[in-house]
Amino acid sequence: MAANPPVIAARNVWKIFGKAPEAYLRSLPAGRSFDEIRADGYIAGVRDVSITVGRGEMLVIMGLSGSGKSTLVRCFSRLHDITGGTIEVDGTDIGSLSERALIDLRRSKMGMVFQSFGLLPHRTVLDNVAFPLEMRGQDRHARRERALEVIRLVGLEGREDYFPRELSGGQQQRVGIARSLAIEPDIWFLDEPFSALDPLIRREMQNEFLRLQKMLHKTIVFITHDFDEALRLADRIAIMKDGAIEQCATPDQIVLNPATEYVRKFTEDIDKARVVHAGTLADPALRAEGAAVDADASVHDLARLLIQDQRSTIPVERAGRPVGAIRRDEALGILVGAR
């Protein structure tokens, strides 16, 4: 991952709401807490965040409401102008872009999905999906072709002429997804896309989303307040609180080594065996004999083997190449929830 330059690189990003945020930020002493800033009459939406997103990576930003996760993603797309720090997208500082250049960037590289869908109520499904194409001035025929293509992709064919009001919530979000994909963006922002949906539909949409991502390999920033969802989808999770990132790591690492008490609370009720993979547990320095297990298998997947196999260490391999070995009692500990 490190070999490729990151698609999004945020350095010391601040977003402060209030009367004169820039002046306030300049005068701000280091280490001032969220509550102290609030006492000064300002709201710190994003506090000193530095983070990168690699190409093809899915970064999930997790946090409770008011934690600043939605603000941060809006800073990435410059729906909000940031108060301090820099954000680079593909090496360009987006804060320095002219309005025109920013619009061009959005028209060619970015797509976004919203929690309450953000559909235009007076337009049909087709016209909603074709909207970004229309904005960049594509001709009617071409945009219709492309819109139909993405509508098929999200499984809404036959509903092109419906109005949003005539669709269910899940269908509406499919329209939102289709719209965000219409321009074939490199970067895909999803702001709590499934939060407004019923649990059953949410599950279905998550599967659908994973299927799409497998085909499309976008760079994704995904916002959620649902830790399970984050674990399910993420390559890496960034957990936010009061505008700052508490911890940013892979799901396995977060579950195994929560950095703060706040993060640990989230992990408490999680069935870690389903999250932690053999690859993560494997000690590269360790070698073991016998049949190997796949690095991508979760501890839960290996439950039967872990209980029946008598070896104290079990080799792990990824794509046929050994990557180390796991200690059986450590894995069993995770399985029975001792750790």
Added chain:
Amino acid sequence: MRINGSYDMKTSTTALFAAAIALVPLGAAAQDSDDPIVIPIHNWSSQIVMSNVVGQIFESMGNSVEYVTTDSQAVYESVRLGDVTLELEVWEGAFGASFRAAMEKGGIVDVGDHDAVTREDWWYPMWTKEACPGLPSWEALNDCAALFATAETGDKGRYLDGPVDWLKHGQERVEALGMDFVVVNAGSAAALWAEIGAAEADKRPVVVFNWTPNFAEAVWPGEFVEFPEWVDGCDKDPAVGPNPDALYDCGNPAKGYLKKAAWDGMAEKWPAAYAVLEKISFTNPQIAEMAKLVDVDEMEPEEAAEVWLEENQDVWSGWLN
């Protein structure tokens, strides 16, 4: 020239038109402008019909005419500005003040009087006379004052005067002649009619401000109260009139003027029409007839004007020469 016996409306207008063309003096001075002559229309029928009559005469001369409805007081400002070309009924009593004020500001000219005279004074519908047989003398009226009492006036009678802006000095007269009446001002002509109309149902005696010529004569027969006769100076010199110490101790002049007025640019822009306007003059019976066609016969004003022109060719044909 085609004159036939048919009274079909369209034919008769054509005939009218042909007659008019024949009558227009050849080689009339300068050419009238093509712009429409704008004639104002107010909310009483004689004026509306008269305006249509004059408008159709102008049209028969080849002018184009447009009518515009406007308030009868505010119209003088529009005449001054030239937005409205003329005004056919300037009543001495009701609009004299506005007209004079507009003359002072400039932009409006006096185009002479109609033959018709106007009278504005205390008036009662005929049924009142049954309750107070001494009428029309004002002393007799005063003796029956109690008949005209209302809940608000106590023992005194109520006299319903015209709107204050008509400056009728009813209050001053009541005081000068020592009458047992309270003066109440109506807000509009319509308000006066409503009071008479309400009184008509049970033949309640009323005495109100009224004027002639107007449509009310046809609907409610009635008479003016005879006050001490108007003498010049009655409104300026206390010595004049029966009460040596008071102004307004006589009735209004029984012969007020009815004027025509025009924008001061009319003579130049439409010389021929202006020349005709100077000659136009209607009499009281003619005006009453116009009002009757609309108020009693329920014609539309333009239609009434056509009928009137048809029936009174001898009156207006003279003006075109």
Added chain:
Amino acid sequence: MAHLPAQTTQTARRRGALALTGAAGALMLLHYAGLLPAALHRLPPERVPDLAVWLDALFNFVKDDLGLLALTRWLTEPLQWMLDVTANLLFGKRRWPGIGPIPWTAIAAAATVLGYHLGGWKLAALAGGTFAWTALVGQWDIAMQTMSVLVIAAPAAFAIGLLLGIAAWKYAWIDRALKPILSVLQTLPFFTYLLPAVIFFKVGPTAGAVATTIYAIPPMILMTTLGLQKVSPEIVEAGQMSGCTRLQLLRHVYLPAARTEILVGINQVIMLCLAMVVLTAFIGMPGLGAKLLAMMGSFKLGRSFEIGVTIVLLAVTLDRMSKAWVARQPMHHERGTPFWRRHFALLAGLGLFVLFCIVAQFVDLAAEIGRRQSLSMGKEIDTAIKAFLNIGWVKATTGFLRAFLNVQVLIPFRNCLLWIPTPAFILLIAAFAWWLGGRRQAVIAGLFFALVALSGWWDRSVITLYSVISAVALAMLIGLPVAVLAARSARWSNRVLLICDTAQTFPSFVYLIPAIMLFGITDIAVIFSILIFAMVPLVRYTIEGLRTVPPEVMEAADMSGATRWQKLVKVQLPLALPTMAVGFNQAIMFAFFMVIIAAFIGTQDLGQELQRTLAGTDLGKNFVLGICVSLMALTFDLTILNWAAARKRQLGLG
């Protein structure tokens, strides 16, 4: 948390109001004892500044020296041209393009189809019925004269209002500048618009169109701003992420998303345009209004009544059609639906329109219904009205009201108000404002009324206020119980609201005559005619306030064992009060509007003086009087709306 400060401000307010009332009381006592110097009772006439002359000079400066007249006259030309085109199409005025008039059957058919398209058979019947009635009763021509101006004025008001609304939403300073201007425009009496409209825009349809447009703009601005503010931020962000430029964002995202509010604005524009039909007849608006005035001038009650009905029918039709348009949601057609099915209404409308245009060439009756074929019942209605007024109990009631209400209540009340010394009166008004709105409001109220005193028209202003207060008080006495009863069921609410709509659009002039016939030229007739008008918003807002109390709150009250009466007094009324206050405020504004019109009955207030200035020779005085009315109305407007807004916030309803 917010409870405590609210409590303390309320005590502070009560204290301030009491202090002012006390001061006023002291002044009145002095006056009663005969100790008050005359100069403190009324401003001595020699101290009255000559505001009229200054305003006249200012007006002339703006008109001539700044060249406003030249500008407006230049603007009048294209307006005149447009009005001529519509006049030609609708009633055949001899102007370009010279193809009119469109036959009545064609317009009625097109309106019917449009009604069907928007709201099914019911609306189709209403639209078709209205136009057919208009034609059959012999008012087609004058109705079309009115429409020829409205079809220009309403879109103009829409376009200007929309642009100003967008500007006010975009730039806070425009919003701040517009608000006071709009308030003054809304409270300035109609007689003050009249002369400037005539001077600047030429007497005739042009002045009528301009006056109508100006009158109809404010709600359009308000609704546009409101709608744009309410657009969900996600939709906007979706637009931004779709790469919209600012203009694209406005055009494709903001405006369509604010559609509902904008359409409500259009509905308001249409209603206000129709409300002006009669009043603008004073400055040359042709058609229904002018005819109505002429009919009233010759005491033809029946015909004026019929014109009133036509105006109401037109208003109700346009109102229902525009409301149906608001409520209409786009529906998709199944794939493969043929073209003619997709556009069935459009094709049917066009087809019938063309068909009737052709038919009218051969059948005269389809083109025009003349006087002789018309079904006007003017004379019969005349007789009926007169017979009604002559019924024994009607006369007994009005006679009693006249003797009791007028002599025992109204006249003493008026004399009492006139007796109060000017400074005491101003203090009382300020105390009222302090009580409701706090110190700032009290200062504004005191200042406004002090200006009224300075104008030199104090007594007449007090009489104006007296009519307004009496009428609104009576309107509450009658209207509130009606509204509370009606609010109990949806069916009755709708019925009463329909009556409200009718009363509001029925031209107020038509009331004047029956009012006089019932009560004579007295204060009761004046107050009666104001009352009808002022009751409408009171009833409407009370019903709305009561019916929008959240159902869970009502259920909670039920489960607490509240009786019907307890629910009303303890739950519904307190929650509905802010909304009712808005209605109360509108009632006062309507009353100020109508009290001036009531000058046509015969009053001794500012309206009478305003009427006197219509000859145009005394513009300065006209402005002074107009401003007096506006200042008094604004005092109430600001105070009450302020209170209602604060109260709504407190209750968490806003």
